[in-house]
Amino acid sequence: VSTEAHRYAAIAEAISDLIRGGSLQAGDALPSVRSAALQHRVSKGTIVSAYSTLEARGLIEARPQSGFYVRGRLNAGLAVPRSEIKYPKVVRLDQQTQVRDALGDLCGTHATSLGSSFPDPSLYPLDVLGRALVANVRSTEAALAGTDLQLGLPQLRRAIAQRYLELGYVVPVEEIVVTCGGTEAISLSLQAVAQKGDFVLIDSPTFFSGIQLIKQLDLNVIEMPTDPQEGLNIGLLDQTLSTHRVAACLLMTNCHNPLGFSMKEERKQALVEVLCRHDVPLIENDVNSELHFGPRHIRAAKAFDENGMVLHCGSFTKSLAPGFKIGWVAAGRYVSRIVNRKFATTLGTSIPPQTAIAHYLKNHSYDRHLRSLRRELQTRVNEMSQSVARNFPAGTRITTPQGGYVIWIELPPGTDSMALFEMAVSRHIGIAPGPIFSPLGSYRNFIRLNCSHNWSSKLEETIKWLGSAVSEIAAAAPAESRI
Amino acid sequence: VSTEAHRYAAIAEAISDLIRGGSLQAGDALPSVRSAALQHRVSKGTIVSAYSTLEARGLIEARPQSGFYVRGRLNAGLAVPRSEIKYPKVVRLDQQTQVRDALGDLCGTHATSLGSSFPDPSLYPLDVLGRALVANVRSTEAALAGTDLQLGLPQLRRAIAQRYLELGYVVPVEEIVVTCGGTEAISLSLQAVAQKGDFVLIDSPTFFSGIQLIKQLDLNVIEMPTDPQEGLNIGLLDQTLSTHRVAACLLMTNCHNPLGFSMKEERKQALVEVLCRHDVPLIENDVNSELHFGPRHIRAAKAFDENGMVLHCGSFTKSLAPGFKIGWVAAGRYVSRIVNRKFATTLGTSIPPQTAIAHYLKNHSYDRHLRSLRRELQTRVNEMSQSVARNFPAGTRITTPQGGYVIWIELPPGTDSMALFEMAVSRHIGIAPGPIFSPLGSYRNFIRLNCSHNWSSKLEETIKWLGSAVSEIAAAAPAESRI
Numbered sequence: 019v020s021t022e023a024h025r026y027a028a029i030a031e032a033i034s035d036l037i038r039g040g041s042l043q044a045g046d047a048l049p050s051v052r053s054a055a056l057q058h059r060v061s062k063g064t065i066v067s068a069y070s071t072l073e074a075r076g077l078i079e080a081r082p083q084s085g086f087y088v089r090g091r092l093n094a095g096l097a098v099p100r101s102e103i104k105y106p107k108v109v110r111l112d113q114q115t116q117v118r119d120a121l122g123d124l125c126g127t128h129a130t131s132l133g134s135s136f137p138d139p140s141l142y143p144l145d146v147l148g149r150a151l152v153a154n155v156r157s158t159e160a161a162l163a164g165t166d167l168q169l170g171l172p173q174l175r176r177a178i179a180q181r182y183l184e185l186g187y188v189v190p191v192e193e194i195v196v197t198c199g200g201t202e203a204i205s206l207s208l209q210a211v212a213q214k215g216d217f218v219l220i221d222s223p224t225f226f227s228g229i230q231l232i233k234q235l236d237l238n239v240i241e242m243p244t245d246p247q248e249g250l251n252i253g254l255l256d257q258t259l260s261t262h263r264v265a266a267c268l269l270m271t272n273c274h275n276p277l278g279f280s281m282k283e284e285r286k287q288a289l290v291e292v293l294c295r296h297d298v299p300l301i302e303n304d305v306n307s308e309l310h311f312g313p314r315h316i317r318a319a320k321a322f323d324e325n326g327m328v329l330h331c332g333s334f335t336k337s338l339a340p341g342f343k344i345g346w347v348a349a350g351r352y353v354s355r356i357v358n359r360k361f362a363t364t365l366g367t368s369i370p371p372q373t374a375i376a377h378y379l380k381n382h383s384y385d386r387h388l389r390s391l392r393r394e395l396q397t398r399v400n401e402m403s404q405s406v407a408r409n410f411p412a413g414t415r416i417t418t419p420q421g422g423y424v425i426w427i428e429l430p431p432g433t434d435s436m437a438l439f440e441m442a443v444s445r446h447i448g449i450a451p452g453p454i455f456s457p458l459g460s461y462r463n464f465i466r467l468n469c470s471h472n473w474s475s476k477l478e479e480t481i482k483w484l485g486s487a488v489s490e491i492a493a494a495a496p497a498e499s500r501i
Numbered sequence: 502v503s504t505e506a507h508r509y510a511a512i513a514e515a516i517s518d519l520i521r522g523g524s525l526q527a528g529d530a531l532p533s534v535r536s537a538a539l540q541h542r543v544s545k546g547t548i549v550s551a552y553s554t555l556e557a558r559g560l561i562e563a564r565p566q567s568g569f570y571v572r573g574r575l576n577a578g579l580a581v582p583r584s585e586i587k588y589p590k591v592v593r594l595d596q597q598t599q600v601r602d603a604l605g606d607l608c609g610t611h612a613t614s615l616g617s618s619f620p621d622p623s624l625y626p627l628d629v630l631g632r633a634l635v636a637n638v639r640s641t642e643a644a645l646a647g648t649d650l651q652l653g654l655p656q657l658r659r660a661i662a663q664r665y666l667e668l669g670y671v672v673p674v675e676e677i678v679v680t681c682g683g684t685e686a687i688s689l690s691l692q693a694v695a696q697k698g699d700f701v702l703i704d705s706p707t708f709f710s711g712i713q714l715i716k717q718l719d720l721n722v723i724e725m726p727t728d729p730q731e732g733l734n735i736g737l738l739d740q741t742l743s744t745h746r747v748a749a750c751l752l753m754t755n756c757h758n759p760l761g762f763s764m765k766e767e768r769k770q771a772l773v774e775v776l777c778r779h780d781v782p783l784i785e786n787d788v789n790s791e792l793h794f795g796p797r798h799i800r801a802a803k804a805f806d807e808n809g810m811v812l813h814c815g816s817f818t819k820s821l822a823p824g825f826k827i828g829w830v831a832a833g834r835y836v837s838r839i840v841n842r843k844f845a846t847t848l849g850t851s852i853p854p855q856t857a858i859a860h861y862l863k864n865h866s867y868d869r870h871l872r873s874l875r876r877e878l879q880t881r882v883n884e885m886s887q888s889v890a891r892n893f894p895a896g897t898r899i900t901t902p903q904g905g906y907v908i909w910i911e912l913p914p915g916t917d918s919m920a921l922f923e924m925a926v927s928r929h930i931g932i933a934p935g936p937i938f939s940p941l942g943s944y945r946n947f948i949r950l951n952c953s954h955n956w957s958s959k960l961e962e963t964i965k966w967l968g969s970a971v972s973e974i975a976a977a978a979p980a981e982s983r984i
Binding site: 231233343344361 | 631632634635680681682684685688697710713714716717718824825826827841842844845846847848849850851852853854857
């Protein structure tokens with residue numbers, strides 16, 4: 019049985035790679051169950067299992083009396099959300115600016131918390147990590163005798179440098195500083211390159227805590243239009259940097275939160291070139307890159323950084339160890355500033371979580387864990403997308419994420435997502451309303467949903483209820499807003 | 502045998518309490534071995550063991566042909582170091598100020614690192630904590646489902662509030678925010694109450710990383726004369742606050758680093774009253790208070806805070822779990838500012854170390870661990886103090902710490918501790934030279950030694966070498982500096 023199980027999974031994986039790699043295109047027919055069974059020398063049942071798996075993941079669809087076909091779109095047939103910001107927007111985050119802060123928390127408190135930005139912890143190897151924690155607690159002593167408190171545990175820094183190699187580029191271990199999660203990596207980076215009052219250029223919509231962070235550091239922002247499938251327009255960026263003084267760009271380049279795109283490598287290269295020309299450092303928020311669904315590893319903009327201008331911020335929170343709060347920054351030419359700043363803010367990073375992660379990376383198959391994690395996330399994203407397609411009213415648009423576990427949904431024009439948020443709270447449902455993803459509260463008719471939880475009839479009920487609530491709010495919207 | 506061992510330790514402890522409590526005074530004779538054995542109904546051997554223990558800890562001394570006596574001074578007969586700063590010193594930490602930064606690190610790199618500020622990790626229950634880590638890794642899931650990421654794990658916050666009760670005062674759990682070590686607690690506190698350019702009043706000498714932290718945050722300092730036995734002069738503080746605008750005081754009130762004093766409770770109360778009158782918040786760096794040698798728990802200035810003006814910063818790094826980097830701040834009226842700032846800098850604190858510490862506090866005897874830790878530290882401090890007294894030249898003065906594990910040594914006038922530092926480095930010996938404890942590099946003829954390591958002939962050799970190096974440097978000092 020286990021051989022059989024192994025076989026159908028292997029066949030599903032092979033076909034999925036062909037689809038993702040483009041060898042099998044949208045609309046292509048798959049071999050019939052009978053001929054596939056002959057070809058792979060397995061039972062027909064095995065092929066049926068493989069095809070069912072691919073169907074559940076939204077990669078293929080069964081057409082009655084016809085067979086299986088590669089699906090045209092992964093976003094459940096709905097159109098792609100639009101960009102609300104059309105031109106760069108200069109925003110001074112002064113006292114008057116209402117940056118919404120309570121909502122981000124609220125999203126997480128509910129039994130059905132589709133608003134949280136954290137993945138389902140049951141997807142992670144917490145038991146293995148627990149054993150790694152206890153196996154290495156004594157090495158805390160050795161670590162304390164060293165002097166790398168600010169830099170992080172040497173074996174973890176080496177493991178991170180090695181991971182960069184596996185991802186296809188070189189980052190010297192000397193550049194790498196371990197941090198208290200990705201947030202500290204980004205916060206230290208901002209502090210290293212920007213002074214109070216400076217402008218930071220951000221993508222839009224952008225991850226909620228990034229805006230908070232910028233405001234807390236008394237910085238201001240330039241909010242850039244960001245294509246939901248391609249990311250930042252590089253030409254427009256070039257133009258904006260010619261006319262505005264910018265201390266840094268803070269961008270998410272892979273498995274973007276909330277949009278789900280991963281920038282193509284040639285666009286990343288062009289991005290680095292433009293920034294280099296304008297002498298503007300890039301803070302690359304890349305905490306999701308290991309969640310990219312594609313068949314091959316994806317490289318970050320950091321891979322194209324020849325001048326040490328990219329501060330590449332990574333984290334194990336979403337790829338391996340939620341709750342451990344271990345991140346890092348590969349800080350290029352800014353490493354000593356980062357270390358000084360770290361010395362003065364947290365001094366060092368908790369050692370047991372570092373030893374446990376270093377031990378895991380050395381002794382366990384990180385890639386095998388990631389493969390199953392991505393597969394599961396893709397399945398769950400697809401299930402929720404299909405449910406949204408079934409249950410939300412006409413005019414709804416959703417993203418097809420290339421990685422991660424969130425979908426960004428444009429509701430019909432005039433639908434107030436803050437009203438939806440309030441209604442949902444009263445039903446103990448958490449959603450993330452669009453306005454928290456923008457410093458001036460744009461994206462009024464957008465929401466973000468967390469798809470990382472195992473699909474269940476309860477979730478289907480929740481999406482159904484949300485869909486009818488959206489219809490209700492949309493119908494009550496003033497006519498002019500519905501144009 | 503084990504009953505016997507238990508008995509001699511209990512007798513030693515009882516006598517030690519009498520000495521610390523003042524019932525037995527310096528010079529008092531102890532009962533003879535024979536009469537003590539009769540009195541306690543134990544063998545003479547048991548009494549000899551108890552007296553030997555007390556002798557090793559420096560509490561009593563044997564006088565030939567006479568018996569055992571309570572020791573006059575615990576500082577090995579040497580005079581107390583003097584205060585170098587005589588009046589408040591206003592210091593602008595601008596670009597020109599040379600705040601020494603490399604040294605603090607260097608101190609820790611050496612085989613014999615008497616310069617480090619970290620205690621010997623073998624004094625801590627790392628195995629028990631390791632088991633607590635693994636026993637609780639699953640609860641990470643539950644913790645992640647909650648919303649208290651910025652505040653910290655609820656069971657740990659409750660355990661900290663309960664500890665305050667055990668220490669004799671009330672701090673509501675709502676005030677308590679768990680941090681990435683004591684450094685983050687102090688850093689967030691400074692950020693919560695001071696703006697760039699503001700003045701922070703500090704004691705002098707002060708802990709090295711405090712100065713770094715203040716400089717990194719672009720703050721300035723007023724350095725206050727601090728009595729090595731009593732702490733800050735409250736009258737002078739009152740006067741200074743009348744004439745200078747100060748955003749906050751950052752003071753260490755218990756087991757001061759490097760001076761070793763614990764402020765008397767009535768002085769703490771007076772301190773809080775003066776600060777309250779001037780409306781100046783106190784950032785109370787209290788990371789060492791559990792290391793107080795006295796027979797009773799000591800209360801912090803926070804115990805006298807009726808207006809939420811004291812931000813009390815604690816840590817488990819030196820009391821329970823080195824390397825875990827778990828601290829907290831009981832932030833009084835500033836709690837929401839702290840939480841916002843934490844959100845923007847580290848978001849939350851690593852969860853496994855929090856669960857492990859909360860589990861330890863609930864299921865193990867923290868007080869028993871602390872009793873043996875303090876006893877051991879006191880013994881080690883005494884051993885090193887005696888060795889310094891034997892090996893350093895005339896004119897050396899040392900502190901008698903009331904807790905902790907460092908001694909502050911005034912070398913003979915004109916002795917350049919930076920020269921000593923350089924000489925020691927070449928011998929792979931780390932010491933902390935005085936100038937790093939002051940923003941303008943005062944305390945040129947002072948050093949701090951870490952006494953937490955188990956006494957050994959190698960350490961005796963090290964102290965002997967240091968003593969001869971001090972003699973050499975002192976002899977070569979220009980005559981006028983030796984006055």
